Amino acid sequence: MNLVIGSFGVVLTLAATLTGAVTVFIGVKYKRDRLRIAGARYAWIAFAGMCLSTFAMQRALITRDFTIQYVAEHGSSSTPPLYNVATMWSALEGSILLWGLILAGYLAVVAKKFSNRLSDPMVSWALISMFLVTAFFSLVMLGPANPFQSFNPPIGYDGPGPNPLLQNHILVAFHPPMLYLGYVGFTVPFSFAMAALITGRLGEGWLLVTRRWTLLSWGFLTAGIILGAWWAYDVLGWGGYWGWDPVENASLLPWLTGTAYLHSVLVQERRGLLRVWNLSLVCATFLLTILGTFITRSGIIASVHAFSEGGIGPWLLWFFSIVLFAVICLIFWRGETLRSQGGIDSPLSREGAFLANNLAFAGFAFVVLLGTIFPLIVEALQDRQISVGAPYFDRMSMPIGFALLFLMAVAPVLPWRKASTELLRDRIEWPAWGGVLSLVIAVLVGGRGFLSLLGFAFAGFAGMSAIRHLFLSITRNKWRGIIGRTNGGMIVHLGVVFLAIGLIASSSYLSQGSYSLQPGESIQFSQSTITYLSAEQLTFPNRIEERVQIEIDGKTLEPSVERFTASGQLVPSPATDTTVVKDIQIALLDPPDEEDKSIVIQVTKQPLLFWIWLGGLVMLLGTVLSAVSIPKRRAIPHKRIAKPLPVEGQGT
């Protein structure tokens, strides 16, 4: 039953998106408004199809319907109920279903939001683009990543459950959906960019209508990445939260180009400049989401996060190639008409700073992409295996980080068009004091080391620049001074500053050690006393847990090791004590035996680690405030999308 509903849903979505694309296309080509409107309705049918499939899958998972192969391979009667819902995205086929659901959802909302502008060819082409992308993913679900295959379970069969690492932490229910809401959301600005290229209306119009979508997607992607880091930190036990693993890099790449795009569009909206940059950045962001999915699911790069492959690699690579080909062809066709009229007046200006910003983020994205695929290049050219790991990325991202902090400090004080050095010097005075102040504070509380201290100084510099802007804005506009795009943006910058401080402090001043302890024994670790109190064993339906009680600085932490009965996999479950000032994490490396009661623990202490999560929270707060319109300001009239530019010999 579930199988039938589920498969029907996928087929329905495929049929609806293809029909919709064709209908709207004919409507655009022959200027039939009726068709365009009718075509848009197919978006809802497509969404309904995905809802049906999701409903069927969830029902199958919750009722442990082992006649569906996906449930048989990943579900289990011993998995706790919440994790059964999340099992839908814990393996390949289900994750594509989640992608399809979110994509169809965005498609339907776009159709709704633009329902009174469907006669505009730009909207039509954007819809066609979204229909086609959704069609691709539903095709994948009928092909290599079919979540609804039948299975004949022997009597008394019980599935193994999802990977143990995916059933011991609540974040499994939030991190992937957030990430997907971000990834998939970038399909919308991308589709409008393609529509702009096709219709030749390359002015600011397409940027304005997609502004909120971009912000929303970026916000979700940011949240998804930070939640992923938090999850890693909570679960791994080494105090680590980011390993530059290929799959992690795959999520970072679109974030980098997406952030550059978010900033760069401001220049095009204000001055009509950087058009090629903006088109390239938004197309790159979408392409990188596809590339990222390919890297994660094709298995060509080894990663702890990689899903099992299964033939989906070639499909994703083909899709990537086709989209890349389409983008390049369109840009080539439009040629010189793409270029903005006029240029930047002076490098010492807001436009100049944003251009430098684009370069910095593009450079960062290049570093991450190169590092991730370099082993493949070496293997192809020289047939040897090498690795490019965290040491490379850590070292390369340092100068870029400094550059970005510097730009964050300087750009908000630069005026548009041109700045005199006097003006700059006056405005930069307070931020400069902020930098010096944070350096002094860092030295006073014990921070040492040239690069770390310089980092704190730059962070303070950027932070004070944001605070200065907010201060001026609040004194001028009272409470309205914190909402709206620029003010919200300054709050996001403040969040980034907290994040940076947390990153610098936790990585520069980390202390770590492993110790073997007998029951009752105490040792000294970095100004703290650690005592092994007691141990116990707990049995759950799907696992056996060996838990120990450790006392540190008066608090009791309970790290444990869990052995999942179905797969026999041993999963460590570290215990963390978080304060604003420092984090202490204890992982149980070797649990006590019947014979040998001693344990081996790993202790990690990192100062200011909490500031990373705090920074993330402030970033999200800023994003929300950014999206709120300032009530006094007149809304940009919807109908006003930029007039077509005269393109010689080519129609609109």
Add this chain to the structure above:
Amino acid sequence: MKSGTLALGALGIVFVILLATRTTQTNGPNFDIVGQPSPPIQGEAVNGEEFKLDEILFENRSLPTSDQVWVVVNFFASWCSGCIIEHSELLEFHQEGVSLEDGTKCRTRLIGVAFNDRLDDIRDFFEKYGGDWPVLADEGTNRVAIDFSVLTAPETVLIAPNGLVVKKIVGPVNYDDLVTGITC
């Protein structure tokens, strides 16, 4: 602009071809050990027996070829599904031994080396699936695994009577795989 776009397009084609021609990655198992003298293996088995590879090899030197002992070392873990699959094959090898076409029986010793595993689980494993060959499982055994460049369970190694490693099988073995190559 147009030339730039074309260049980018060309780069894109190269990039896609690069990705398309890669095969799935696994850190390749290391077969360098084959053809080399075996690293030392010694320790106390789970059942209390002492096992020392050097002793067997030393004895082999004073024995005629037909009496020399071949050693099969099976790296396994109680939690690995492949090990469960191959266990019956190992049982057969242990009980039946190796008989050549002309009926001569060659002497073989089978030992297991556990890694990433725990004593209780190993005992349970053997109780459940049978088998009474010595299994090394003390701290030193991860050392042995490193010496043999063992990547993951199960891996099985065949050591000739003179101490040379002649074969390494990665993944679950079957009886025929184990037996091919043994002569006496």
Add this chain to the structure above:
Amino acid sequence: MLTLSKSRAISWLTMMAVFLAALIFGTLDSKTTETPAERAASLASTIACPQCSGQPVSESSAPIAQVIRAEIKEQVDQGLSDSEIKAIYIQRYGDWVNLNPSSKGFDSIVWIAPFLIIGIGLGGITLAYSRRKPDLGQVGLTSDEEEKVLAMREEFKENDYSEQASKEQPIGE
């Protein structure tokens, strides 16, 4: 040129002095030698655990990773250099166990290429900027025009002063 009032100038100078003082103090006061444990830990973060899909041995709970970490500690205590220790593992498992790509040979491309690309990007932008910038040459006044301007100024002042006198505020900085 930059014109600064005295108090602002002092403010800036103080700022820079405090900055340099704090930075220099913080740099010099830090301990310069690495303890053996720290050296072992940093080495461990550059060597991949052989069965862990690319994780360094410092971040894996697999027993083989624990053994290798212990081995590295021993080797550091025995006095082996970083490159010698790395060479041991590369010889045992292959090049891929070294997470830090080499800076010699073909692999150095991964270190150089980003700087090259950013350099090209900067160069391209500078080129585009210098090409596109219209020639805003200083348009000077001819001596006739200059005289005219001076005469007009005098006239303006005379007319104005007679009407507004002390209401005028001097134009400040």
